[in-house]
Amino acid sequence: MTGPRVAVLGAGANGAAIGADLTRAGVDVTLIEQWPAHVEAMRANGVEVRTPTGTTITPVTVLHLCEVAELRRPFDIVFVVVKAYDTRWVCELVKPLLTPTSLVVGLQNGMSLDDMADVVGHERTLGAVIEVAANMFEPGIVNQQAPAWFAIGSFHPSTEGRENEVAAVLRHAGAVEISPDIRSSKWMKLVVNAAELVPSAILDLPLADAEKVPGMRDFMVETGKEAVRTAVALGSRTISIFGMEDADESDPDRFAEALLEVVLDRYTLPDTMTTVLQDWRKGRRCEVDELNGLVADEQRQLGGSAPNNELVASLARRIELGELSASPANIRLLVPTIAEV
Numbered sequence: 001m002t003g004p005r006v007a008v009l010g011a012g013a014n015g016a017a018i019g020a021d022l023t024r025a026g027v028d029v030t031l032i033e034q035w036p037a038h039v040e041a042m043r044a045n046g047v048e049v050r051t052p053t054g055t056t057i058t059p060v061t062v063l064h065l066c067e068v069a070e071l072r073r074p075f076d077i078v079f080v081v082v083k084a085y086d087t088r089w090v091c092e093l094v095k096p097l098l099t100p101t102s103l104v105v106g107l108q109n110g111m112s113l114d115d116m117a118d119v120v121g122h123e124r125t126l127g128a129v130i131e132v133a134a135n136m137f138e139p140g141i142v143n144q145q146a147p148a149w150f151a152i153g154s155f156h157p158s159t160e161g162r163e164n165e166v167a168a169v170l171r172h173a174g175a176v177e178i179s180p181d182i183r184s185s186k187w188m189k190l191v192v193n194a195a196e197l198v199p200s201a202i203l204d205l206p207l208a209d210a211e212k213v214p215g216m217r218d219f220m221v222e223t224g225k226e227a228v229r230t231a232v233a234l235g236s237r238t239i240s241i242f243g244m245e246d247a248d249e250s251d252p253d254r255f256a257e258a259l260l261e262v263v264l265d266r267y268t269l270p271d272t273m274t275t276v277l278q279d280w281r282k283g284r285r286c287e288v289d290e291l292n293g294l295v296a297d298e299q300r301q302l303g304g305s306a307p308n309n310e311l312v313a314s315l316a317r318r319i320e321l322g323e324l325s326a327s328p329a330n331i332r333l334l335v336p337t338i339a340e341v
Helices: 013-024 036-045 065-070 084-097 113-120 163-170 182-202 207-212 216-233 252-266 275-281 292-302 307-320 328-334
Strands: 005-009 028-033 047-051 054-058 061-064 075-080 098-106 125-138 141-153 174-178
Touching: 005 013, 005 084, 013 028, 013 047, 013 054, 013 125, 013 141, 028 036, 028 065, 036 061, 061 065, 065 084, 075 084, 075 163, 084 098, 084 113, 098 113, 098 163, 113 125, 113 182, 125 163, 125 182, 141 163, 141 182, 163 174, 182 207, 182 216, 182 252, 182 275, 182 292, 182 307, 182 328, 207 216, 207 252, 216 252, 216 292, 216 307, 216 328, 275 307, 292 307, 307 328
Parallel strands: 005 028, 005 075, 028 061, 047 141, 075 098, 098 125, 141 174
Antiparallel strands: 047 054, 125 141
């Protein structure tokens, strides 16, 4: 087998589907996952990916997280596909398996690229954006509701020009664009994540249903606007992602709304649940601190405020502490002028 030796570190819904696509393309790829039952299911039956157009089953090479210590051969490319809050420790885990020229790429939400670079070095880190609609509730089985889209970009002189090494591999799993400003691209993904991931989960509804609740769409749009204003204030810029065409990048507020429209149009089926709602239904904590919480924190440091994002973060934390249940009735907390659902 020729070509780069690749690891997919985190083989949940997104990582498993990516790993299966790369395997079928003949890439030397190893999946590494922390859910024991899922690892055993993949070993026994392969990765089953169900899409609106059909089902594929792909035998894969997969390791339990604890088996990483048994590896000796280094990886050329590592795709990190874990929650943003797990970034630092998984990078430390894989660091002994990197060469000076290896590349580590975070296919994640949030602004994890600096955490990655802090652990493995700027010279081995590329930034990335991923957009896809997928879920997993059974070990070994991925429900992928929309094709994957990726952006890859360098944010340090030491990796400039190496983006195509990663893009050539990822194109087996979806559409890939090279971003001239990956930090801004990641912020734009965070803008739309802030608008839809946690807010819709607070209502305990699939995204399409949540968006239709009276008052909710306006709340989501305003939450995204707070995030894009924060990004611009921090020095990032509006930049098209998700293959957007003819988007007006000159008006940040309108651009934030356009991002939400793309997600609702291209990546949302009637039963699509955001990753946050999936996390909560599995009893797991979500990435609110890396999304709405980050927007609120950055605004405070700038001397401003992001009230919608602060509210979303506060309600999400109450839900995770068991002080509040996710429910459609929470629209009254998000939009106080709404008397009842």
